[in-house]
Amino acid sequence: MAKLQDYLSEKYQGLTATEEIERRLLELSSLFEISQQLNQSLDLERILNTVLLIPMGRLLIPRGVIFLKKSDGFRILMAKGLKPALTSFTLPEAELKNCISQSKKPVLQLNDIPSPVLKSFAQDAGLEICIPFISNQQVLGMVLFSKKLNGHNFSPEELNFLSSLANIAATSIQNALQVEEIREINQRLDEKIHQLNTLFDIDRGLSSTLDFNEILRLLGLVLMGQMKVTRYGILLKREKGFKLYQYKGISPSEIGPLEKRLRKISAPNQAVRIESLLDNDIIAQCHQQQLEVCIPMVHQNELLGYIFLGKKAGGETYDSTDLEFLTTLVSQAVISLENARMFQETLEKQRLEEELNVARTIQKKLLPHQLPNIPGYEVSGMNIPSKQVGGDYYDVIPLGSHTVALAIGDVAGKGVPAALLMANLQAALRIVLKFNPSPQQIISQLNNLICENTDRDKFITFFLAILNTREHTLTYVNAGHNYPILVTSTGTIQTLEEGGLILGVVPDYPYQSSTIQLKKGDLLYCYTDGVTEAVNHEGEEFGEELLLRLLNRFHKLPLTQSLEKIWQKIVAYSSGIPQADDVTMLAIKRNG
Amino acid sequence: MSNFEISREDNKEITVLKLHGYLDAHTAREFEQSLANVIKEQRFKIVVSLENLKYISSAGLGVFMGFIEEVRKKGGDIKIAQPSPKVYKVFDLLGFPNLYEFYDQLETALKAFEKTQQPGK
Structure with missing residues (x-):
């Protein structure tokens, strides 16, 4: 002990040996405390706080700053007693390159600082010494302190203490930085997992x-x-x-x-x-x-x-x-x-298909299943609905012992709306016919009825005739329908045009009627535009001319057979092209 | 099928919506509708209690974002109470605690409305 005292009193002149030992012990216990504190903590902020506060407290230093290396250079991570304006200072990394490792001193005085930028910052901030944190030969950062509050210079022992402190701190800082990095990676990982969950979740949600x-x-x-x-x-x-x-x-x-x-x-x-x-x-x-x-x-x-x-x-x-x-x-x-x-598209298609089925059923039920026998006459009708289901209609209705009503019509539009309007027309026609023998009046009534019940864009082309089988007269009104064709046994042609406008457009329209005489062998052929407007591959229509030729050619055949032949010609002509319109034919022929 | 429920309590001028179960893409619409109804009644002081919420997805978070501007413009706020750690983590991950007030207790969330008579932040 005495030896040590001698040694110390020699070394620290002016101080008693006991004082000196106590001081050294204090330093060592400080280092021990710091070392314990630092190694226990992986929280960077706490570490930096300790590294600043303990020396400031023990050595009476009023100001301290810690720089750590970031991606863009050395930045101030913690400062005590520094003017706020200075805390945003960043030291470019290049400034420190080799500087600190060149200088062998663990603690640099202001004048030893090799970087002019850092030196001038230290001067502005009133900082005197700089101690780098070195771990694995890498400069992690540094701590700078001001002069002591009492104006004394740092003693070699104090500098030693600070340098030991920086050594311990460097390892702790390194650990904390690594932990922080792992934490950041974890955070990013969590974010990724969450994003994946979101994708999974939205996928489930969207596909449901x-x-x-x-x-x-x-x-x-x-x-x-x-x-x-x-x-x-x-x-x-x-x-x-x-x-x-x-x-x-x-x-x-x-x-x-x-x-x-x-x-x-x-x-x-x-x-x-x-x-x-x-x-x-x-x-x-x-x-x-x-x-x-x-x-x-x-x-x-x-x-x-x-x-x-x-x-x-x-x-x-x-x-x-x-x-x-x-x-x-x-x-x-x-x-x-x-x-x-x-x-949605498929659904829409299905819905349309179902609707068309309904329309087809309505139409089929409204058309006559079997035509009545008319003494001395042959009568035949045919309806082939198109895919879209037009609103074609024909009917043969016996009225009295020697009168029969013949009707053919084409309702504008397609599908269910057209089928419903056609049903309306059929019901109305059958009722009005019971009370009124005049085609002219019947047509007027039907016209007004349809005008009342439908919008202007809904209309019907219609042909109505009353055949008297005793007198062999045919009184008719043609409301805008394709002209029916009368073919005589000698081959002359007459079209039945008298009448007026299509039904459902102008209320109280004055329709005209006309009466013709039917001779033996005369054939009256009524049709809808599906016949003449059937198109071939070139987009050309079947046309009336061809129809007239066919009527003449098949004139002698039984009526049903001749309609069948015309239909076959239409099919051959359009050869598989889907047709826009229904094809409807109604014909009578006087035999006796 | 849906394992999500909302119950509502009106506490003077504050409305508390309590969410139960799983708030995901499936169920977000229900929550959205409830919030929309409350706002339609001109009630802008809203606490959403997540005590019984087991899961929240981005769509659920989206509902909060969808109303917050309007509510705050009208001087109200949507405060979030009693999230489980698991649910809070999702909020935290996306940075919601910077935008919304979170409370551990329903009581403190309700009291927070008394303190701030002025529009939220």
Whole structure:
């Protein structure tokens, strides 16, 4: 002990040995305390705090700053007693290159600092010494301290203490940095997992519905939740350009210019920030609407629309991970949207098909199953509905012992509406016929009835004739129907044109009737436009001329057979082309 | 099929929506509808209690984003109470705690409305 005291009193002149030992012990216990504290903690902030506060307390230092290496250079991570204006100072990494490792001193005085930038900062901040943190020959950062408060210089022992402290701190800082890095990686991993979950979740959600609008709505929710946005717009491509379909926080009345302008650009192939779009108009309009990101909706190389997102509510910018995620998310949603669209189309087709079946059934039930026998006359009718089911109608209704009504008509339109109007007409005709023998009056009544019951775009071409089998007279009214053709046994032709306008357009229209005499062998052939307007491959119509020739040729055949022949000619002529209209024929021939 | 439920309690001028079960892409619409109804009644002080919420997805978070601007513009707020650690983690991951007030207790969430008579942040 005495030896040690001698040694110490020699070394520390002016201080008693006991004092000195106590001081050294204090230093050592400080180091021990620091070492314990630092090694227990992996929290960087706590470590830095300890590294500053303990020397400041023990050595009475009023100011201390810690720099750590970041991607853009050395930055101040913690400072005590420093003017706030100075805390944003960054030291470029190149400034320190080799500098510190060249200098062998563990503690650098102001004048030893090799970087002029750091030196001038230290002068401004009133810092005197700089101790680098070195771990594995890498400079992690450094701590700078001011002079002691009492103005004394640091003693060699104090400098020693500080250097030991920096040594211990370097290891702890290194550990904490690694932990922080792992934490960041974990955070990123969590984010990725969450994004994957989101994709999985939206996939389940989207595929559980085939409702197009529901999918768009859901997509909107996910975009808002995942990106923290309060405004977005989904614009879909339509025939005339783009149209805002689903949105939040955007005023649809102000989006017009953007809708128009989008036609002019070619779509980016993934989610991009607005500024990357190559159109200044669009960029300006998006800025005006506070939209920051544009995501193209592409399905099999076909652009279906765009999604625009507003700024993130937290103020963060969209990074490349976000854009990547948005691209994936939207391309997934697009598949669901396409599925939904195709499903709707199929559904629509099925519905149409069912509707046509209904129309076909109605029509079939309204047409006569069997025509009545008319003494001295042959009568035959035929109706072949088209795929679309037109509204053709024919009927033969015995009225008295020697009068028969013949009717043929074509209701405008197709499908169920046409079939219903035809049903209406058939019912009305059968009732009016019971009370009224005059075709002229019957037609007028039917006309007024249909005018009352239907819109102006619904109308009927109609031919009605009353045949008197005793007098062999035929009194008829032709309301805009294809002229029936009378072919005599000698081959002369007459068309029955007297009448007036189509039914259902002009109320109280004055229809005219006409009466003709039927001779033996005379054939009256009534038809609808499906006969003469049947088209061939060149788009040419069957036409009346051909029909007249056929009527002459088949004149001598039994009536049913001759209609059959005409039908076969029509089929041969149109050779498998789907025809737009029903084909309907009604004919009578006087035999006796 | 749907394992999600919402119950509502009106507490003077504050409406409490309690969510139960799984708030995902499937069920987000139900929550959206409930919030829309509350807002339609001009009630803008809303606490959403997540005590019994087992899961939340982005679509669920989206519902919160979809109403917050309007509610705050009208001087109200949507505060979130009693999230489970698992549910809170999802909010936290996406940075929601910077945008919304979270409370461990329903009581403190309700009291928070008394303190701030002015529009939220």
